[in-house]
Amino acid sequence: MKVARFYAPGDIRIEEAPEPSAGPDELKLKVHNCSTCGTDLKIFRHGHHHIDPPRVIGHEIAGEVVEVGSNVDGWQAGDRVQVIAAIPCGECPDCKRGWMTICPNQRSMGYHYDGGFAEYMIVPHAVLKVDGVNRIPESLSYAEASVAEPFACVLNGQELARVGEGDTVVVVGAGPIGCLHVRLARARGAEAVYLVELSRQRLEMAAALVKPDAAICSADVDPIEEVLRLTDGRGVDVVITAAAAGKAQEDGLKMAARRGRISFFGGLPKDNPIIACDSNLVHYRELTIVGANGSSPDHNKRALELIASGAVPVDDLITHRMPLDGVLDAIHTVSTGEAIKVTIEP
Ligand SMILES: [Zn+2]
Numbered sequence: 001m002k003v004a005r006f007y008a009p010g011d012i013r014i015e016e017a018p019e020p021s022a023g024p025d026e027l028k029l030k031v032h033n034c035s036t037c038g039t040d041l042k043i044f045r046h047g048h049h050h051i052d053p054p055r056v057i058g059h060e061i062a063g064e065v066v067e068v069g070s071n072v073d074g075w076q077a078g079d080r081v082q083v084i085a086a087i088p089c090g091e092c093p094d095c096k097r098g099w100m101t102i103c104p105n106q107r108s109m110g111y112h113y114d115g116g117f118a119e120y121m122i123v124p125h126a127v128l129k130v131d132g133v134n135r136i137p138e139s140l141s142y143a144e145a146s147v148a149e150p151f152a153c154v155l156n157g158q159e160l161a162r163v164g165e166g167d168t169v170v171v172v173g174a175g176p177i178g179c180l181h182v183r184l185a186r187a188r189g190a191e192a193v194y195l196v197e198l199s200r201q202r203l204e205m206a207a208a209l210v211k212p213d214a215a216i217c218s219a220d221v222d223p224i225e226e227v228l229r230l231t232d233g234r235g236v237d238v239v240i241t242a243a244a245a246g247k248a249q250e251d252g253l254k255m256a257a258r259r260g261r262i263s264f265f266g267g268l269p270k271d272n273p274i275i276a277c278d279s280n281l282v283h284y285r286e287l288t289i290v291g292a293n294g295s296s297p298d299h300n301k302r303a304l305e306l307i308a309s310g311a312v313p314v315d316d317l318i319t320h321r322m323p324l325d326g327v328l329d330a331i332h333t334v335s336t337g338e339a340i341k342v343t344i345e346p
């Protein structure tokens with residue numbers, strides 16, 4: 001079979017590999033879709049401290065069960081499934097409290113285990129143990145189901161930031177994650193959602209799809225002034241920064257209304273994670289700053305349901321479909337910002 005393997009920064013190879021077979025506690029999938037994201041680009045450029053190469057990468061996985069280990073119950077050949085990316089241990093104090101997104105023993109598909117940029121792959125016992133395989137509702141395509149994983153992370157972020165009925169929301173960053181945030185905020189009852197993005201081209205493409213109440217290009221206007229103008233000086237209830245920029249986080253603090261919540265959804269570069277924060281803004285305005293680290297198996301299940309119910313459509317966000325041979329093109333396309341979501345169809 002064909003796989004895309006990461007060897008070193010700048011070195012991902014499409015090569016032949018023996019087809020794997022499922023051990024007694026595992027499933028084997030035929031991968032139908034594995035979507036790409038900014039993380040794949042990061043891995044391609046810099047590697048990752050959790051990846052010990054060579055490794056088949058790809059973590060936004062949807063496929064068909066083709067082999068079921070003898071100890072595995074509940075699945076059979078032909079089942080259409082979506083697979084979690086972040087694998088919590090299920091046993092540590094954080095997992096036991098239900099906080100599976102911050103499990104310190106977390107492992108990941110495409111990092112510790114071979115991932116979905118392959119014709120076939122193994123779902124390890126660690127995934128099955130935490131109920132990390134989800135049946136794809138009949139109405140959804142494999143491509144749509146592959147978006148459930150990044151969307152699950154978005155769902156975690158908005159739950160922590162308590163986005164709800166009547167809120168005004170700013171989303172900073174108009175990539176696939178930003179687009180999903182705009183749609184989910186609406187589905188959760190937000191009254192107005194504003195989208196902020198530096199690249200005019202990217203903003204226009206995203207705004208045409210997810211139709212925010214205002215599309216604010218931060219290359220042209222000061223986004224803080226613009227948000228304050230749109231809200232009669234009040235600021236917004238929730239700011240979500242889906243951009244790896246300290247400036248976005250600093251601006252976010254200044255766009256928040258009293259009692260506002262700021263989600264630092266996107267992480268910052270490891271070598272530059274310090275921002276300036278006026279602590280008195282947080283103090284006097286009773287602001288809440290929250291993080292967000294991936295998603296739990298339960299978030300993945302609910303993400304699939306939200307997509308299937310039509311509450312948050314994702315089909316139109318998948319702008320590019322490429323074969324497995326095209327993984328490098330896909331990563332390049334992600335880097336140029338000309339796509340929303342690029343999916344690989346092995
Ligand atoms: Zn991803």
Ligand SMILES: [Zn+2]
Pocket residue numbers: 088089090091092093094095096103104105106
């Ligand atoms: Zn744990």
